[in-house]
Amino acid sequence: MNDVQDLADQAEAAEQRHRDAALAVRKPSLLACGQCHFCAEPLRAGLLFCDLECRDLFEREQAARRRNGG
Ligand SMILES: [Zn+2]
Structure with a gap:
């Protein structure tokens, strides 16, 4: 029995x-x-937006769309 290994x-x-939990939370639906x-704008593989501004604007647009029942 190796308790140290077990703890590790x-x-x-x-x-x-x-x-896994962190990834699940951050996992975009996109x-x-x-x-x-x-x-x-063309992006490197794995990227969803070119910068935070685009992400924010996109999320704002999505939220507005949800509010409008779309
Ligand atoms: Zn962009």
């Missing part, structure tokens, strides 16, 4: 769960499609 495994498992979802 537990810590690792907890960290993995933490990471797919990175190679371009900005707001202004359609």
